[in-house]
Amino acid sequence: MFSREKWQKMSLRQKMGNLASEVAKSFYWKNKDKKTADETAQRALELFDLTIDDLVENPGLGEILKLRSIFCDTFFNLKQFNNSEQAINNYFSPFIL
Numbered sequence: 001m002f003s004r005e006k007w008q009k010m011s012l013r014q015k016m017g018n019l020a021s022e023v024a025k026s027f028y029w030k031n032k033d034k035k036t037a038d039e040t041a042q043r044a045l046e047l048f049d050l051t052i053d054d055l056v057e058n059p060g061l062g063e064i065l066k067l068r069s070i071f072c073d074t075f076f077n078l079k080q081f082n083n084s085e086q087a088i089n090n091y092f093s094p095f096i097l
Contacts, residue, residue, distance in 0.1 A: 020092035
């Protein structure tokens with residue numbers, strides 16, 4: 001896990017790349033190993049939260065908040081939004097380092 005201090009020193013692109021990795025891992029493990037999927041989803045949520053804390057007064061905050069909601073909706077099958085794992089992975093693909 002990244003410390004808050006280390007996370008704050010990263011560029012937004014680096015943060016998004018790390019988020020992309022955890023989100024992709026979560027979806028990869030979702031139908032293979034529930035324990036691993038839940039662990040990676042929890043880690044993704046922690047990284048979302050660290051990013052949200054950093055962007056409190058930033059115009060990009062709304063996008064990250066919405067993305068977090070869409071990830072939760074899709075991963076946990078809440079069915080509030082009409083999104084897919086592939087659509088979320090496609091969103092993140094430009095950030096993969």
